[in-house]
Amino acid sequence: MPELPEVETVVKAINKSIKSRQINKFKIINSKLRWTISSYIPSKTKDNYIKTIYRRGKYIIFKLDIGYLIIHLGMTGIIKFINDKDLPYEKHDHFDIEFKDGYILRYNDVRKFGSVHYCKNIDNQFLVKKLGCEPLDDTFDKFYLKRVCQKKEIPIKNLIMNQTIVTGIGNIYACEALFISEIKPHKKSKSLTLDNCEKLVNAIKFVLKKSIRDGGTTLKDFKSLDGKPGYFKQKLLVYGKQLCGCGNEIKILKIGGRSSFYCNKCQK
DNA sequence: AACGGCACCTGGTCGC
DNA sequence: TGCGACCAGGTGCCGT
Incomplete structure (x- = not known):
């Protein structure tokens, strides 16, 4: 689904929406995505502050106190912004990033082509490190x-x-x-x-x-x-x-x- | 090394 | 109404 402009739009919207930047917990709802969601993501991300949120190619990247959270929307990935903790899950919901103030980013993906990864060093991340230049940079001429x-x-x-x-x-x-x-x-x-x-x-x-x-x-x-x-x-x-x-x-x-x-x- | 094609999924639409 | 075929914005991996 989403190409660069759509991912850029989502990143801007997340930056605008999130007030509290401290993660309360990362909750796995359905781990089956393009790559199975690692069971260690919740413990790695718990209580971390999000320093910045940016885009690289079609990836959404959260820079945390320690490490990075990397999301790809595949063809049908959608991030929902929720302020009601008890809002019931819908079909194809895969994970929640819950913040200290109760707000939640919930990932939903019908076709399961998307992904979420955690890594210590973004330069070694197996998906991101392969990416070519950014089309909007001056290096792309x-x-x-x-x-x-x-x-x-x-x-x-x-x-x-x-x-x-x-x-x-x-x-x-x-x-x-x-x-x-x-x-x-x-x-x-x-x-x-x-x-x-x-x-x-x-x-x-x-x-x-x-x-x-x-x-x-x-x-x-x-x-x-x-x-x-x-x-x-x-x-x-x-x-x-x-x-x-x-x-x-x-x-x-x-x-x-x-x-x-x-x-x-x-x-x- | 480079390239084409397949696989991974679900759901919507179209023709019979 | 039902069923099969085909289509969809992505991309890693496999075989040639």
């Missing part, structure tokens, strides 16, 4: 993209969705950015010119920033903490569309098993 495209036979869409190269871009924003930069999703990475790379980098930054401003994209499951959907969906140009702005029919192509929407006329 046309020269970087050109360099990583070199000699790559894979479609450019696969490349920008590869989290070890650049992190946070998923299927929706890959389609949108390729449309804006007028590049076909299945174009071979190595055939991109420096000019193509510049357009694509700019398009990625543009579409991500724009979506963050609108609170992310809601297709089906995504909601921010307050239950509000994101409004970016209304601004999608190709994803899920049937007709391009130019009047041409939008084509759908399976690339790497994912539906790729593009305009045969506008994208070269």
Whole structure:
């Protein structure tokens, strides 16, 4: 589900909502997620203060007094903000982070593709350490993209969705950015010119920033903490569309098993 | 080393 | 109304 803008929206909302920053307890409700929730998380996190909450790629990271708590929302992960301790659990609730003042962050995940991990050192964390550069950082520029495209036979869409190269871009924003930069999703990475790379980098930054401003994209499951959907969906140009702005029919192509929407006329 | 495809899950929708 | 097929925003891992 959530790509960078949705995760960014959730992180902002958590930062705004949480008043008490001391964890009372971490409660496991259903440990079965992408990785089984470690039974030692409750004892490791108990009474810890949360120093900061930030995003890295599609991961939400809580920096604690000692160590880090790392959450991934998978496809259908939702964080609910609850102020009633006795609110009954719902189907697919997986864990609670309960604070000293009684407020609770409750994680719910229908498809169980999400995860939560605890680690001492974030630089060694097996998932986070593999991540490539942040697309909104200055290090992600046309020269970087050109360099990583070199000699790559894979479609450019696969490349920008590869989290070890650049992190946070998923299927929706890959389609949108390729449309804006007028590049076909299945174009071979190595055939991109420096000019193509510049357009694509700019398009990625543009579409991500724009979506963050609108609170992310809601297709089906995504909601921010307050239950509000994101409004970016209304601004999608190709994803899920049937007709391009130019009047041409939008084509759908399976690339790497994912539906790729593009305009045969506008994208070269 | 690089790449394609599968697996992990649940639920919604569509056609018969 | 029921049932099977197919679809969904992610990604680690396996075989080639």
